[in-house]
Amino acid sequence: MVDIVHEAAIKPASAKHAAAVRARVPLTAIDASQWRALAQRAVEPNGYYLPAWELAVSASARGRTDASALAAYEGSSVRLIGLMPVISLWRALKIPLPALVSAHPYGTLCSPLIDRDVPIEAATRLLQQAREAGAHALVLNDVALDGAAMTSLKQVLDDDGLKPRVLNSYIRASLDATQDGETLLHEALGTKKLKELRRQRHRLEEHGPVAFEVARKPDEIRRALETFLQLEASGWKGQRGTALVQHAGDATFIRRAVPALAETAQCEIVTLSAGTTPVAAGIVLRHQDRAFFFKLGIDERFAKYSPGVQLTLDLTRHLCTDPAIASADSTASADHPMINPIWRGRFAIGDVLIPLRRNDPVVALVHGALAAHGAAYAAARRAVRLLRK
Template identity: 35%
Template sequence: MDMASHPAWATARAYAPSQRQRWTALAEEAAEANAFYMPEMLCAALDHLADAANVRVLEVQQGGELIGLMPVVVSARHGRLPIGCVVNWMHDHCFFGAPLIRRGEEIAAWRGLLEQLDEARWAPGFLHLRGLDAAGANAAALEALCVEQRRGRREVHRHDRAMLRSDLDADAYWEANMRPKKRKELRRLQKRLADLGRVDSRLLTQEAELAGWCGEFLALEASGWKGSEGTALACKADDAAFFRAACAAAFEAKRLHFLRMDLDGRAIAMLVNFRHGEGAFSFKIAFDEALARFSPGVLIELANLHAVQGNPAIGWMDSCAAADHPMIDSLWAERRTITQYRIALRGAGRSAAFALANGVEALGRRLRGQS
């Protein structure tokens, strides 16, 4: 196996067009979709969000062909434990962590990634993998390889989050999965909102509008509670630059799904999704909180339901929402189980770190059971 590991990439601007083409070719043949590691989103993140994180992008090649890619960072802590470890890089705006692995080469790619970490002097402790689909190709191949190599593997955490995957059209899905009382209330809100003026919903289709839409989204998100708490994208210049760059690159690649709802031509709710293959990932939502009595966030999600179910190229959408999200959980019936793993690395001191983390976790479970 021909393997290549790059020690650190401070910015994606250092990549030649041929490098990005290799990443794109891998992404298009990936066993598991992950829009956050598509070149347009990953390169934007490396450009604007990676300076303080010291991100390393691991690559695995076989026969001169790229079969695996995973960005990682070194963390000085593992949860509450002062144990150093390697973590797959998930910045604050990344909601899925599955590496890009070529379909049919899943075990070979994982073998190469783990061998690189085993041999890397900079890699402490163990590998902490976050944001994987428990039922996905990555998790299955990783489990099989760990069994083959007798390598320690421990599931650290799992939770379910809302997902949209159905052959029903939007109206039938709404009827099947939403309580009649809830449907009646939403129709009432739609009517009340329409009494204020003309309500329109539309997807971004014109490149000339992209910059304006991005600016309106940033302003709309910052006008609400996220702005007050300092977590809106516009609160940090790097976050805003990442958003604009990712949207521009995804639009050019025809993978941006950007929806807005207007009242008399003014945006009152906006929703950004990124596509990969037949799947899509719901990224960010923003709405005018002054109109909260009309639930514009829920109404644009209903518009999104129609847009997704009406598009034969989109087979499913991951909500990327937190577990037990009160809004999206009531609208989407399907669930995706997201998991975290702790994977043992070989080398002096690493076995002890893996065993210590497992032991502390087991002790914590016993103490919680006694309380």
């Protein structure tokens, strides 16, 4: 069995290892034009696996560098029909078992890119690439459980007599952008809440005219990005040391990814200002007919005016009037206190264990190890919360 756990220690001696190396390649080895073409044909949008974004993540983002890829090609041609960025289970969680884990693209969505023209062939070949790489299982984190990509994988697994196992799941907020924005907001928040938010906005106008701006072009988006980074670092994320600009690798990643996606109209930055003062900003990715609300930064000096909510209201109206956008993924955690009351659509996100061989005892070992790791992680988070209190 090929050791896909301690990759640096593998010696290039056996034919089996050579096959495993061919089955799993560096992300940088994927032809960028083929990757972009696949993204246009993907059966399910995922802005975080667009090449300009994921290559920037893999190049420098803290703890997310040097991802590999399972790549599926149609027949003997060079047409890329499937792509799944991965890392080893050892690297992901320090679990020494032969499994691959979806590479985390900084956004909370890891649904692989699968060609809508040949989804079953693409899914079949991706799973076969994982087997040839030496994996006994795949762990797909943060995938849309009822999405088209997972549906394709499930069909191939069912044909092979295999069943995926959902390790955990939650319900995430989304926006149906085909609706009228004002109607949607009124139905979601009600007359009383909207009246209160209008009152807060009027008070915010005492600091200068309130303006909602959308930066799209590379030059303007670079300036808007620096505004966002300053806002994010000025708040609680900065206090906890988790703001993007506080880590050189993260700052390099975001400053590379955002302008690159702006070149292909796949990213925009929305900003809310009072006079000359930016009070909130957010990064939004765009892939096919879906938007992805990546991050939000606010100036907490204006917190009593709910600047993050005010920006999200304007963003909702903006997306609902854009004919190119049919839906938006909040990419937020479960029960998010800000976005959930506003974006009332819901869909299931989860972590899935995919067995690659029938009756394989290694899969049970992987499942048990993941359960133990999850329990330990949950206990640690509870302890941290208690210490903070």
